[in-house]
Amino acid sequence: MQAVTITEHGDTDVIDYGDHPDPEIGRTDVLVDVKAAALNHLDIWTRRGMPGLDLEMPHIPGSDGAGIVEEVGEDVTRFEAGDRVALSAGCGDLRMDDPTLDPHYYIIGEHVPGIHAEYAAIPEENLIPVPDHVDWTVAGSSCLVFQTAWRMLIERADLEAGEKVLVLGASGGVGHAALQIADHAGAEVYATGSTEEKLEYAKEHGADHVCNYEEENFAEWVQAETDGRGVDVVVEHVGEPTWQDSIASLTKGGRLVTCGGTAGGAPETDIPRIFWNQLEIIGSTMATPDQVDDVMELVWDGTFEPAIREELPMSESARAHEIIENREGFGKVVVRPDSEL
Structure with a gap:
């Protein structure tokens, strides 16, 4: 088969697309004929390399994708050949009430081979x-960001109707999902973006107030828009450049919920503001199977929709990485096996 591979950690020149051994399925695996897949910032971090990430090279990336079941292992009970399926990439102990808290939790595409290939063997x-x-x-482009944003807002931050929510980078992957979920939950939504086009998109998909963070400080904007009160919840996924202003945007007793640090993972923080205003800093990773089912039903019925910035053949995956790294446009970058085009 043909597959995208990372030959070593580094820049986009370590990405290849070519012949790779066909995947072998285990007793509980499903062989998926991949029709479409998508990139996330997770793919950028995996390519660059992260502390503690020890991959067998070459590595197939990809934590988002969908296709048709080609073959099933002998113990598979939920699927059969011909079924249409999508990947939910988080792997934890399903005997736990919350598998995301499994100490051995891992993500397909990050820690083990992913789905950016013509075929992928995936546990059922x-x-x-x-x-x-x-x-x-x-x-092929919805599951990772919508499950992440759903868990952040609905489960971890316990968002209630009428609360004020600030969504950073509202036109990005997690951002555009969080925007729609917050609006659906009945929140008053504040959103940031870097261009008028991105802000217009945000307004069309649920934002009540928008701020161009390239032109003004968004924390000062939030305080002005809320008459000095601040927002109840901040959806934070940028990290170092925005962390202090995210904290400064919160009202007393507010909650900052974070799923990552795409622009840096070790920010300075304002401890006095946190304890004096009794703020909550909440981490969130992926979602449980039940939470995935809940949010994806709303994707399938059209309540939520992924923004697609570009579709490319998998042979142009290096270009797909560049689009995300350079923040070109907004939404997801979809890649398809060259044989599907």
Whole structure:
């Protein structure tokens, strides 16, 4: 088969697309004929390398994708050949109430080979059914960001209708999902973006107030917009450049929920502001299977929709990485096996 591979950690020149051994399925695995997949910032971090990430090279990336079941292992009970499926990439002990808290939790595409290939062998517990009416582009690009944003807002931050929510980078992957989820939950939504086009997108998808962070400090903007009160929840996924202003945007008793640090993971923090204002700093990773089912039903029925900035053949995956790294446009970058184009 043809597959995207990372030959070593580094810049985009370590990305290759070419012949790779066909995957072998185990007793509980499903062989998926991949129709569409998508990139996330996670793919950038995996390519660059992170502390503690020890991969067998060459490594196939990709934590988002969808396709048709080609073959199933002998113990598979939920799927059969011909079924339409999408990947839910988090792997934890399903005997736990919350598998994301499994000390050995890992993510397909980050810690083990992913789905950016013509075929992928996926454990059946990491696949969800895709209705016939759903386009492959939607199916292959939605699960990671929408499950992440759903858990952040609905489960971890316990968002309530009428609360004020600030979504940073509202046109990015997690950002555009959080924007729609916050609006659906009945929150008053404040959003940031770097261009007028991105801000217009935010307004069309649920933002009540928008701020161009390239032109003004968003914390000062939030305080002005809320008459000095601040917001109840900040959706934070940028890290070092925004951390202090994210904390400064919160009202007393507010909650900052974070799923990552795409621009730096070791920010300075304002401890006096945190304890004096009794703020909560909440971490969030992926979602439980039940939470995935809940949010993906709303994707499948069209309540939520992924923004797609570009579709490319997998042979142009290096260019796909560049689009995300350079913050070109907004939404997800979809890649398809060259044989599908």
